[in-house]
Amino acid sequence: MQPTRTFVTLVLCIFAVLVLAPMVYMFTVPFVEGGAGTITEIMAIFDSRQLSLARSSFFLAAGATLLSLLFGLPFAFLVERTDLIGWQILQVLAVIPLLIPPYIHAIVWNYLNPLLTRWGVADIHGLGGAMWVQALSFFPIVTILTTSGLKSVDRSLEEAGIMTLGRWNTIRKITLPLVRPHILSGAVFVFIFALIDFGVPDIFRVKVYPVEIFIQFSAFYDERAAMLLSLPLICVAIFLLLLQKWSMSNRIYVQASGGISQAGRFRLGRRLQAPAFIFCCTLIFFSVGLQLVILLKMAGPLSTYIQVFRSSCQQIFYSLVLAGGGAFLTLILAFSLSYIVEQTNVWGKRGIEFCSYLPLAIPAVALGIGLIRIWNRPGIDLIYGSSCIIIVGYIAHYLPFSFITLSSGLKQLNSHLVEVAWMSSPSKISVVKKIVLPLLTPSLITSYFIVFLLALGDLGTTLLIIPPGRETLPIKIYNLMHYGAEQKMAALCLILVGIILFFTALLFFTYKRAIRQLSR
């Protein structure tokens, strides 16, 4: 069903202004403002100081990726392909570490550092510590994508393999090659997220690009230097995005349904059941349980929560409204874009698709600077001077998550269901309203909640663009951390985690209900 040309133009214009403009600014302004001297400045990227920055950024991202693969891959196989005890609940729990903002993971491990040093384990302040914490935070990306890949593998291919090759050879020679693109994709995403992450290296005092970009902008007010610094980072991230797009081809990132029942799973047997269960539980403990226990210990008595809650009601409400509004508007734009890409023959739609992934390659801090430069102008300061700029920031930063979820949903939608409606319905709006949207309900719910939860914990983008006198929950946590108010900060972190867990549970139940209704 082809949308009108006016609709396509309108959507692409909104996308260009809200999402692409800050990125285009980042690439062009350093050259326009710097003239011929810019090339010399870019060459300075290769001087020894810059090279050391690049080296630590690369090692951090590579280490976090390797650890995430070590954690996430076996976890995915165990919960998706074996009869591991409690695989259903473990599948859900594996998503939670990703929804807890990385800086909260870092705060907890930072608190544990004196203890770890005393025990002679390691000093967490350094590359190793940052790698460990980022891996605990990002390994669910590998798990989710690998699980999706496993769900999409035709079970009969594996069954044919088991009959001739045996169980483990089937995993090695049939299953693994079939899900390799999903695994590679997960690894690339973790690498990019670790590369552009600001929160963890900032707390662990690791000198990497995002921290330097922030210092250049906020301490030296040198916006151009900040932009120049972000260029190599963005180039590497874009190259990796291209690589993962090539590897995934037209495969589906998020499988809405499928999977295999208890009967079709590999039997772990008595010897493997216990170690596998302990591995999964330990991972969940280190990435979720420990955070909650330590935060509870840090926050102290109940009175702290009451006091913090009373003094933060405004910030909680403000954060919920912004995240809710941002997620809703992101959903509308992402749905329109994914519809254009997946269901129409618009020229250059693969280019549009790739541009929709680009925000994944932009460090949140650099995006914040781009947003300031684009929106801080006379005439449009109504947006920049108000909370609207934060919503614009959320759209610019989180659009890819919504886009990926919705395009996966649209790819899985039986095109005949829409075609038959299109042939008989009085209007296109009626087809979208009564057929497409209800059939896409699980993807819409997931897309909305993912952006909502990520926006609720957002620090990097909000930090630079928050209007004066306003504070979101993460900004208040960040401020409390820098003032050394540890108890209050921990209580507020727990409140944020509590809100996130509440909405995750809501997402889980509404998603399950929607899937049940559609798979009748």
Next chain:
Amino acid sequence: MIMIKNLIKCFGDVKALDVVNFECKLDEIIVIVGSSGCGKTTLLRLIAGLETPDEGEIQIEDMIVSTSRHCIEPRKREVALVFQDLALWPHMTVKEHIKFVLPSHGLTKEDIQPATESILSDVNLRGYGNRYPHELSGGEQQRLAIARAIASKPKYLLLDEPFSSLDSILKENLLMLMLKLKKEKFIGLLCVTHNIDEANGLADRLAVMQGGRIIQFGSKEYIMNNPKNEFVSRLLKLIR
């Protein structure tokens, strides 16, 4: 009448339809037979307006509906298509399927209920209005897909492998239903199948397809007595 002239459709390097010509009148049943992948479904999709031809034209009644340059929207063509997989909407009840289609044809809210009941009784689905597709048997699902198609009051009904998932008793029932529709509703039926037995039971005229071309087109009796080549002969041997 549906008139198809010199129709060509390619998907990349593959020529799905290679200069196809034929016509289908109101009040007749044409069955297109051929082996899998010969372009039967593509032909139906082109007539329905779901694909655009690379060359040639499609005319429905007096209106040219498809050429390589312009393509009239499917809902304005007065044709309905029953997909092979039926494409029933899982979130809608039987009644809702019909009601979704009805308002486009100038009915008021008061008229919709009796019109829905009338269509459901035409296909023997009266009393099933509040059921969801998954609560229907295979034959009932097939009848719902046909009911939804005729609810849009088409002049031509296009059926893509309508019997493929039915047992022999249900096939017989569906065959009777189609003949009844043709007679009572004065609808032209264009049916695609790879099963020659089904074609024999239903067709007024047969079109035999091979490699994207219609290699023989005419009355059932004529083709059976004068097969054009060995392929047609082998195809028809199965019924003789």
